[in-house]
Amino acid sequence: MQLTGEEGVKTDEEKGARFGISGLDAVLGGGLSRGRLFLLEGRPGTGKTTVATQFLMEGTAQGEKCLYITLSETKDELVSSARSHGWSLDGIEIFELVPPESLLDERQQQSLLYSSDLELGETTQRIFETLARIQPQRVVLDSLSEIRLLAQSSLRYRRQILALKQYLARQRTTTLLLDDQSAMPEDGAMHSIAHGVIRLEELAPEYGAERRRLRIVKFRGRQFRGGFHDFTIDTGGIRVFPRLISAEHRTDVTGGVLPSPSDELNALLGGGIDRGSSTLIIGPAGTGKSILSLTFAQSTVTLGEKASMFIFDEERNWLIERSRGLGIDLNGMIARGQMELHQVDAAELTPGEFSQRVRESVERGATTVVIDSLNGYSVSMPGETALILHIHELLQYLNRKGVTTLMTVAQHGLVGDMTTPVEVTYLSDIVILLRYFEAMGRVRRAISIVKKRSGHHEETIREYSIDGRGVTLGEPLTGFQGVLTGIPVLAGSAPASP
Numbered sequence: 001m002q003l004t005g006e007e008g009v010k011t012d013e014e015k016g017a018r019f020g021i022s023g024l025d026a027v028l029g030g031g032l033s034r035g036r037l038f039l040l041e042g043r044p045g046t047g048k049t050t051v052a053t054q055f056l057m058e059g060t061a062q063g064e065k066c067l068y069i070t071l072s073e074t075k076d077e078l079v080s081s082a083r084s085h086g087w088s089l090d091g092i093e094i095f096e097l098v099p100p101e102s103l104l105d106e107r108q109q110q111s112l113l114y115s116s117d118l119e120l121g122e123t124t125q126r127i128f129e130t131l132a133r134i135q136p137q138r139v140v141l142d143s144l145s146e147i148r149l150l151a152q153s154s155l156r157y158r159r160q161i162l163a164l165k166q167y168l169a170r171q172r173t174t175t176l177l178l179d180d181q182s183a184m185p186e187d188g189a190m191h192s193i194a195h196g197v198i199r200l201e202e203l204a205p206e207y208g209a210e211r212r213r214l215r216i217v218k219f220r221g222r223q224f225r226g227g228f229h230d231f232t233i234d235t236g237g238i239r240v241f242p243r244l245i246s247a248e249h250r251t252d253v254t255g256g257v258l259p260s261p262s263d264e265l266n267a268l269l270g271g272g273i274d275r276g277s278s279t280l281i282i283g284p285a286g287t288g289k290s291i292l293s294l295t296f297a298q299s300t301v302t303l304g305e306k307a308s309m310f311i312f313d314e315e316r317n318w319l320i321e322r323s324r325g326l327g328i329d330l331n332g333m334i335a336r337g338q339m340e341l342h343q344v345d346a347a348e349l350t351p352g353e354f355s356q357r358v359r360e361s362v363e364r365g366a367t368t369v370v371i372d373s374l375n376g377y378s379v380s381m382p383g384e385t386a387l388i389l390h391i392h393e394l395l396q397y398l399n400r401k402g403v404t405t406l407m408t409v410a411q412h413g414l415v416g417d418m419t420t421p422v423e424v425t426y427l428s429d430i431v432i433l434l435r436y437f438e439a440m441g442r443v444r445r446a447i448s449i450v451k452k453r454s455g456h457h458e459e460t461i462r463e464y465s466i467d468g469r470g471v472t473l474g475e476p477l478t479g480f481q482g483v484l485t486g487i488p489v490l491a492g493s494a495p496a497s498p
Contacts, residue, residue: 016222017138017174019051020058023240027216027225032196035172037165039144039190041179042200046212047233048178049073051200052140053082053089054237055176059138060091067093067136069127071146072180085236095130097123120150124160128167136173144179144190158189165193195220201228208347214240230352241352244359246396253402258368260295261302264473268449270457273430275367277453278395278405280425283434287445288466289408290314291326292432293370295471296406298328300368301338308340308366310358312376313410316343326470340366346379351390358394362401369398373408374422391424429453437483446483447473 016031025031032038042048056066068089070078075096082089131139144161151157161177168175179190191197197217204210213228231240259272266272273279273296281289290311297307311319319341323330333339340361344354354377358369371377378387398405407428412419414436425431431451436443448461460476461483480488 017055018058019055020061021051021054021238021240023229023231023242024051024214024238027214027229027240027242028219029223029225032174032176033220033222034174035169036195037168037175037177037193038196038198039177039179039194040198040200041181041190043202044180044182046200046202047231047238048180048200049078049081049142050085050233050238052142052176052178053078053087056092056138056140057087057089064137065093065134066091066138067095067130067134067140069095069097069130069139069141071097071123071141072143087237093134093136097126120147120156120160123147123150124163127164131167131171131173135171139168139173139175140178141175142178144177145182154189158193161190161193191218194218196222200231211350213350213352230350232350232353239353241350241356243352244355244393244397246393246400249397249400251401253400258296258299258303258404260299260471262295262471262473264462265295265447265471268447268458268460268462268473269430270449270452270455273404273406274454275404276399276402277429278399278407278427279430279432280407280409280428281432281434282409282411282420282425284411284414284436287434287436288464288471289410289434290319290372291323291466292434292471293372293406293408294319294323294328294330296404297339297368297370298333300404301333305367306338306340306365307333307368307370308342308358308361308364309370309372310342310344310354311372312344312346312379313373316341325468326466327468328470340364344376346376351377355390355394355397359397362398362403366403368404368406371405371407373410374424375410378422387422388424388427392427395427425451433484435484437480437485437488439480439488446477448484 016028017034018025018031019028040048040051052068056068059066068078075094078094079089127141147160148157151160165175177190177194196219198214199217200212200214202210202212211230212232213230215228216224216226225242225245227243229240229243231238253276256275257272258275259266260269281292283289294309297309300307320330330339330341334341342357342361361369374391377391395405407424409420409422409424412421428451430449430453433448433450435446437446438444445464446461447464449457449459458476462476463474465472465474477483479490482488
């Protein structure tokens with residue numbers, strides 16, 4: 001069952017046992033059902049222990065008794081890991097379950113079968129004794145792999161887990177079992193026993209930091225947000241970025257037009273850019289895509305509103321300096337809180353985290369968002385086949401929030417035939433095409449509007465320049481044809497022979 005709407009009013013019991021990780025609690029629809037047994041699975045290094053520790057820390061913060069039963073890590077290791085995040089495990093009972101010394105002595109070991117019977121029986125007995133003594137409301141058992149190895153057979157293993165589940169259910173204890181999937185990658189038995197299953201995954205791109213994501217495999221009787229959700233492990237804990245669903249953000253927005261500082265550009269656009277629309281500025285490198293988008297951000301600030309700009313390809317300081325030479329005081333706008341300028345490292349950022357940053361800027365009041373460029377955005381998803389879906393959901397969200405969005409795409413090549421690495425023209429409401437062309441022994445720039453979903457716009461092609469006055473447009477280029485090919489000819493002339 002997948003979460004498609006907002007939570008209604010719930011009782012304390014229905015709200016569940018929260019993790020204290022806002023993104024994860026949102027994905028789960030409020031936390032884990034109380035008194036149930038859940039499975040948290042993932043390969044070593046995916047963050048299971050960190051998630052489990054935060055789960056118990058949230059429990060102690062709510063005044064609940066919490067128990068961490070560890071078969072795989074020592075108490076010192078858990079305390080050291082918590083300290084690296086600036087945490088204290090005070091209030092959490094840690095039970096370090098180690099085999100009896102006699103079982104480590106080869107001279108006292110019996111046959112393999114008898115030894116495993118003794119180890120499993122004593123292990124489960126000590127677990128039950130600890131549970132009876134502490135009577136916790138939240139329990140973490142780390143990890144199932146050790147119990148599976150002790151059981152040696154799937155039948156005995158399943159019986160032990162069922163016995164543990166029944167005991168904990170009678171005690172109304174919310175239990176989180178950790179499984180590193182080292183013995184059995186797909187444990188169907190545990191999936192059928194557990195009330196819910198959370199899977200953590202780690203991906204290793206060819207370049208850049210590892211990427212982590214999670215998915216709710218199952219959750220009985222509870223609505224949740226399906227699909228994969230990116231997350232990171234930072235100093236201070238886990239940060240989960242729920243998958244963006246634009247349909248959840250329908251708001252009443254007012255129309256209007258966002259003009260640029262240039263009257264000629266406004267005339268070309270038929271008055272300006274429609275508010276709440278998405279505009280794609282496309283052209284080869286160096287044609288002024290960033291500056292053109294920045295002029296609309298400047299107009300937003302001039303109107304007393306707030307703009308936010310995310311730059312992937314250009315250094316923040318270099319853009320500030322370049323803008324100053326064009327008469328745009330970007331530093332001043334940032335200092336006054338009218339502009340947010342975010343430098344994005346595509347090699348270190350997941351698509352989910354980027355969407356979350358954009359959402360946060362909108363929640364802080366940004367009415368215009370610039371993404372420069374989609375080339376860099378696509379790089380943040382190596383091997384990602386759902387790039388278009390990510391962009392679609394993000395644009396739909398921004399449109400429904402009444403935010404004006406400007407995106408840039410750098411085409412491959414300079415003149416003649418050029419290719420577009422990210423084909424999103426059909427997603428955009430307005431498409432502005434920039435081109436180089438050769439004329440009279442000079443390389444010049446041309447601008448045209450090739451698409452506008454609403455309203456009128458000029459169909460002319462104009463030459464433009466970028467200087468200390470900003471972006472300046474000239475008269476329509478009526479004396480040439482083939483400007484957009486990069487090698488125009490005089491109107492009425494035959495093209496030169498190859």
